[in-house]
Amino acid sequence: MKRYIIPVFIPHYGCTNECVFCNQHKITGSQTTVNEYHVRKIILDWLERLNYAAFIEVAFYGGSFTALSIEKQQELLNPAYEFLKQDKIQAIRISTRPDAIDDLILRNLILYGVSIIELGVQSLDNKVLKKSCRGHTKEDVELAVAAIRKYANFKLGLQVMPGLPKDTLLKGLLTIRNIIELKPDFVRIYPTVVLNHTKLAKLYCENQYTPLSLDESIKYCSILKILLDNHQIPIIRMGLQATENLNSANVLAGPYHPAFGELVQAEIFYLSITKFLEKINLYKKNFLKQEIIIFHSNRLTSKIRGNKNSNIKKWSRIFPYFNLKFSQEANEKNFIKIKCDNQIYTLNINLISNI
Structure with missing residues (x-):
């Protein structure tokens, strides 16, 4: 059966700090305020084009979904949940931060039919996380994973970003070893690229940060993929998705390639x-x-x-x-x-x- 994802972009929604690498508007190509009306319209527009004899998933990307107020989460989830109950879609996915997970939030997600949670982990080295202004620690990740695993309702995905400030191959290998120990259902790997109008761009221009080259990143991620493959943990995405906004004019430096996964x-x-x-x-x-x-x-x-x-x-x-x-x-x-x-x-x- 074919699988389709209906993407709903909520850039910077819920974010409590600005990571050095982050420019969600350029990554998602969206700067529009999203409300219940917009979510319903996006889903309806996609459903008109899709084959209903398929597995259709609504995915909320960008921002930190569960850092929103419970009321805002409910507002955005409500139209997706209506389509889920009507069997017009088959799953709802959200992306969020490790330090924005607790039992109250998880029970609310269950009430609104969410079955997939992705955590933006990026690294499991505290020095890398601090230098990248992530605002959370390795321990926050471990607590979030433990909380999610208490409920059988959820599939868990973890996102990592090789090549962040202060990162090394050894730290990357240790991060993947820890990821394997956490036993996620899937992983995304996004090698760090330098986007314009970010703190990382400033560090790069001041020669305080050197991104991985494309060749280095391919070799780096090949090792990570081998390790994950050996433990039967699928990688569902490797490298940033190509969009009209994510192009040479917005990528200042780093290993961006529209077919990065195939290169690996x-x-x-x-x-x-x-x-x-x-x-x-x-x-x-x-x-x-x-x-x-x-x-x-x-x-x-x-x-x-x-x-x-x-x-x-x-x-x-x-x-x-x-x-x-x-x-x-x-x-x-x-x-x-x-x-x-x-x-x-x-x-x-x-x-x-x-x-």
Whole structure:
């Protein structure tokens, strides 16, 4: 069954402080005050275009939903809950801060049919959180997760932001290890980009902050994805969603790319196939100059070849003595087949993260 998300953007609603990286108006492309009327109209407009034989979810993005007053939360949730009771939508999702969760808030969310909560964690290193002006601590995250887990009604998502001020690869790995221990139902990974008109932009212009390069961020996030994959924790989004407002004019610096998630997947395929080729190089010295054919399904072509054939170019430099060829075929979608020395080896892409 197809899944659709009806997005309702509430930029800066409920936010009690301004994080160094935050310019929600540019991220969401919305600056409009949202009320019950707007929410109902947004949902109706989307439903007119969507196929009802689908799983449809209303998602409140931006701001910190549960930091709003209970009355405002009820106002915004009410039209979504009406459509939920009529079975015109199947789920309601909200995003919020870890320090804006308690039992009263959670019971209210249950009353209005909310079934998915996303927490903007960003990091689980207190020094990184402080430097980023998050206004909450690692301990706040742990308390919020424990409170949410008391209720079976909710699926829990955690959002992280590699590359924040004072962040390092080691701190990022420790954050992901702690995320794994918290056992969320899913994760979003948003590498830190420098948006105009933010505190981070000021730090960047004053040479007090250096963002990750695109290449660094791809390698960084590849490691994080491998760790999460190994614990069966899905990543539902990697990299900021491309919008008309999120473009080169608004992104001052940092690893923004509209297809960032695919670049990370391509890096993981590169690492996996490279490991296989290294084994051939080690154990089959007599195989040099002979043909190696990598068979793959059409849908994997860009991931295996890399952006602008970057993976192929790197393999050509590293293994100049291999005659590498690539062939698309209608094989099982979860497998890559590699033919060499008249033998065919199969790589299960579901296990490629175990490299």
